[in-house]
Amino acid sequence: MNLAPPPLPSDDKRWKIVNGTMRRHGFARHALIETLHTVQSSFGFLDDVAIRFVAQSLHVPLSQAFGVATFYNHFSLKPAGKHTCTICLGTACYIKGADRLMAEAEKRLKIKAGHTTPDGNISLMTARCVGACGRAPVILEDSELLGLVEPGVMLEQLERWAAHD
Amino acid sequence: MTSEELLQIAEEANADREASDFEVNVCVALGCLSQHSDKLKDTLTAEAAAASPRTGKRCHVRGTGCMGLCAAGPLVRVGSAADAGAQTLYAGVREGDVKALIESLGGKPVERLTAHLDQYFRGQIPIVLENSGYIDPEKIDEYIGRDGYQALIKALTEMSPQTVIEQISKSGLRGRGGGGYPTGLKWSTVAKAVGAQKYVICNADEGDPGAFMDRSVLESDPQRVIEGMAIAGYAVGASKGYIYVRAEYPLAVTRMTSSLRDARRRGLLGNNICGTTFAFDIEIRLGAGAFVCGEETALIASIEGLRGQPRPRPPYPAVSGLWGSPTLINNVETFANVAPIIRKGAEWYASIGTEKSKGTKVFALTGKITNTGLVEIPMGMPLREIIFGIGGGVPNGRKFKAVQTGGPSGGCIPEEHLDLPISYEALIDVGSMMGSGGMIVMDDTSCMVNVARFFMEFCMTESCGKCIPCRAGTAQMYQLLTKICDGKASHADLDLLIDLCDVVKNTSLCGLGMTAPNPVLSTLRYFKHEYMEHIDHQHCRAGVCACGSKPLSELSQAEVPA
Numbered sequence: 001m002n003l004a005p006p007p008l009p010s011d012d013k014r015w016k017i018v019n020g021t022m023r024r025h026g027f028a029r030h031a032l033i034e035t036l037h038t039v040q041s042s043f044g045f046l047d048d049v050a051i052r053f054v055a056q057s058l059h060v061p062l063s064q065a066f067g068v069a070t071f072y073n074h075f076s077l078k079p080a081g082k083h084t085c086t087i088c089l090g091t092a093c094y095i096k097g098a099d100r101l102m103a104e105a106e107k108r109l110k111i112k113a114g115h116t117t118p119d120g121n122i123s124l125m126t127a128r129c130v131g132a133c134g135r136a137p138v139i140l141e142d143s144e145l146l147g148l149v150e151p152g153v154m155l156e157q158l159e160r161w162a163a164h165d
Numbered sequence: 166m167t168s169e170e171l172l173q174i175a176e177e178a179n180a181d182r183e184a185s186d187f188e189v190n191v192c193v194a195l196g197c198l199s200q201h202s203d204k205l206k207d208t209l210t211a212e213a214a215a216a217s218p219r220t221g222k223r224c225h226v227r228g229t230g231c232m233g234l235c236a237a238g239p240l241v242r243v244g245s246a247a248d249a250g251a252q253t254l255y256a257g258v259r260e261g262d263v264k265a266l267i268e269s270l271g272g273k274p275v276e277r278l279t280a281h282l283d284q285y286f287r288g289q290i291p292i293v294l295e296n297s298g299y300i301d302p303e304k305i306d307e308y309i310g311r312d313g314y315q316a317l318i319k320a321l322t323e324m325s326p327q328t329v330i331e332q333i334s335k336s337g338l339r340g341r342g343g344g345g346y347p348t349g350l351k352w353s354t355v356a357k358a359v360g361a362q363k364y365v366i367c368n369a370d371e372g373d374p375g376a377f378m379d380r381s382v383l384e385s386d387p388q389r390v391i392e393g394m395a396i397a398g399y400a401v402g403a404s405k406g407y408i409y410v411r412a413e414y415p416l417a418v419t420r421m422t423s424s425l426r427d428a429r430r431r432g433l434l435g436n437n438i439c440g441t442t443f444a445f446d447i448e449i450r451l452g453a454g455a456f457v458c459g460e461e462t463a464l465i466a467s468i469e470g471l472r473g474q475p476r477p478r479p480p481y482p483a484v485s486g487l488w489g490s491p492t493l494i495n496n497v498e499t500f501a502n503v504a505p506i507i508r509k510g511a512e513w514y515a516s517i518g519t520e521k522s523k524g525t526k527v528f529a530l531t532g533k534i535t536n537t538g539l540v541e542i543p544m545g546m547p548l549r550e551i552i553f554g555i556g557g558g559v560p561n562g563r564k565f566k567a568v569q570t571g572g573p574s575g576g577c578i579p580e581e582h583l584d585l586p587i588s589y590e591a592l593i594d595v596g597s598m599m600g601s602g603g604m605i606v607m608d609d610t611s612c613m614v615n616v617a618r619f620f621m622e623f624c625m626t627e628s629c630g631k632c633i634p635c636r637a638g639t640a641q642m643y644q645l646l647t648k649i650c651d652g653k654a655s656h657a658d659l660d661l662l663i664d665l666c667d668v669v670k671n672t673s674l675c676g677l678g679m680t681a682p683n684p685v686l687s688t689l690r691y692f693k694h695e696y697m698e699h700i701d702h703q704h705c706r707a708g709v710c711a712c713g714s715k716p717l718s719e720l721s722q723a724e725v726p727a
């Protein structure tokens with residue numbers, strides 16, 4: 001069995017960061033999730049090449065690597081849009097009308113939650129509580145948290161993003 | 166680090182504190198930070214510095230953890246540095262208020278910003294949250310200045326692991342992660358288990374949506390959790406710990422990472438802690454957005470780099486956990502209670518609370534309630550006092566309908582049970598449970614069938630798929646609940662739903678499936694009339710379901726519920 005680590009998939013510098021995470025964990029198999037976290041934060045999503053590279057480097061069966069990548073909601077297998085609007089659908093936000101926000105956003109963007117507009121500009125995502133329930137309903141505009149959100153405020157942001165294309 | 170050195174650090178930290186005449190504490194935890202309280206803090210710092218030569222007042226501006234009332238943020242507490250108890254709390258502070266606020270130091274408080282919240286704080290007993298809002302979470306010395314790490318040193322130098330466990334047992338502390346398992350008993354099981362390597366895991370997955378106590382503790386007072394884990398490591402004979410934090414809490418992760426570094430630097434983690442042979446260190450592991458990973462065996466699988474699927478117990482993690490080794494796993498809040506118990510004694514802790522539920526519990530009060538935020542109350546306080554006293558009741562003149570506790574595993578408690586004193590047993594008796602501490606208040610604009618459907622959808626999507634009753638059962642129950650909401654269900658559908666509750670409850674592999682029917686069962690117990698209105702009259706009294714709501718005149722008189 002060849003235990004030498006595989007070559008980096010390309011000379012993209014981000015692979016070095018990914019490799020760094022694996023090295024820090026001594027290329028142990030249990031570093032799989034930590035490494036996929038690094039891929040997700042460096043590249044924004046996990047593609048086939050990345051999952052295979054990580055699996056090979058850590059000597060983890062491909063089935064396990066894909067199993068893990070698809071099991072956890074945090075990992076996404078598709079690239080996100082330029083902007084992301086994340087609506088919290090946790091209990092506190094639901095009671096405070098998050099479903100109305102979602103309906104408005106879906107109507108405005110003409111896409112369902114979990115999808116990206118065809119021009120790749122805006123992704124509409126959901127969250128299961130981001131821990132700011134005291135300020136429900138809560139949305140994340142890219143990674144900025146906004147509390148006590150009225151539909152109008154959210155729609156204005158969506159307009160601004162759409163206009164800045 | 167010896168106890169003399171610790172005292173010296175504490176004295177220096179407190180001397181620093183008292184070198185200023187006044188202090189301005191700005192909350193920089195998630196809720197207030199989302200309203201740019203970090204910038205507010207910078208402006209306050211600049212203004213205080215500019216005013217100082219003129220007024221001669223020395224003022225220290227500090228970023229602190231959560232002050233509780235998240236909905237009223239940004240929160241700022243100001244006053245004499247020597248007497249933190251007498252400070253004034255300001256709510257909704259904006260950049261434009263900064264001048265007035267700094268001017269008022271030493272004089273009359275700014276009336277228009279003052280939060281009049283005596284009622285909110287009355288009856289609360291801060292133990293877990295004793296430092297929240299009073300210290301800079303990123304400064305270990307401020308934690309030490311408020312008696313931090315005294316408990317660890319006391320345990321290591323004056324107590325045997327056995328006596329530590331005895332103290333925890335005697336205190337009556339029970340797991341705050343939901344189940345309420347006696348903490349001392351769990352510790353002694355791990356201590357007795359044989360294994361060369363043992364582990365301590367802190368469960369900071371906080372999957373219950375609507376709950377944010379653990380996040381707040383991690384962001385506001387991270388050293389308290391580290392100290393609790395280190396004491397646990399000493400008691401059970403573990404040298405390695407993990408904190409499993411959900412990825413949705415980036416601020417908590419950042420603060421915890423830097424706090425671990427500070428604790429190592431101070432010699433409170435690592436080898437030869439406090440000059441003894443005890444060695445202990447902690448690593449952070451990130452969750453990846455799976456509710457089921459809050460379940461202990463799934464969490465362990467996740468740390469091992471696998472899919473987060475639970476396995477049957479026994480063997481319990483206490484005997485065979487992480488990599489097959491004996492593993493102690495406790496919730497954040499459980500660990501946060503440890504240091505005060507060791508410091509002040511088991512009798513003190515056991516004097517708070519009810520016969521079987523000791524100490525305090527932190528709740529996240531949210532939903533249709535005036536004072537939204539975190540509260541820490543002694544066990545045994547009636548629900549009514551929490552909701553209508555501390556919480557200030559239901560706003561906008563609406564009527565209270567139910568309070569939901571226990572998250573997706575819990576239930577909805579109606580008005581008639583509001584005089585119930587909070588305890589693990591009492592909540593189970595009324596068909597709910599303590600859970601991790603989410604407390605969501607609903608008014609008459611919430612439909613209870615829709616609420617049950619909401620939780621069922623949650624359990625359905627979060628089911629890991631390993632066992633069939635949970636995987637298929639939750640999906641079928643969700644479909645039936647949708648049918649009821651849409652006004653398309655028959656009585657036979659309702660009977661089937663009730664049957665399924667029984668099957669899923671009794672045959673699922675882990676707690677997720679076993680408790681998934683609870684929201685349905687509890688709403689059926691107290692709000693069956695709402696189910697019947699949807700089925701018989703296609704009527705949703707709250708007007709939220711797809712079946713719509715009918716004018717009362719269309720419902721036959723006999724069936725109009727009170």
Ligand SMILES: Cc1cc2nc3c(=O)[nH]c(=O)nc-3n(C[C@H](O)[C@H](O)[C@H](O)COP(=O)(O)O)c2cc1C
Pocket residue numbers: 339340341342343344345346368369370371372373456457458459460461462494495496497499601675676677
């Ligand atoms: C589906 C499910 C989710 C859970 N989620 C959490 C959680 O988010 N946080 C937590 O501390 N415990 C959670 N638990 C309970 C843990 O399995 C475990 O009992 C707890 O962490 C033990 O700590 P304690 O004794 O201090 O409560 C969950 C249990 C189940 C069945």
Ligand code: FES
Pocket residue numbers: 088089090091092093094128129130131132133134136138374375376
């Ligand atoms: S439920 Fe939305 S932030 Fe917690």
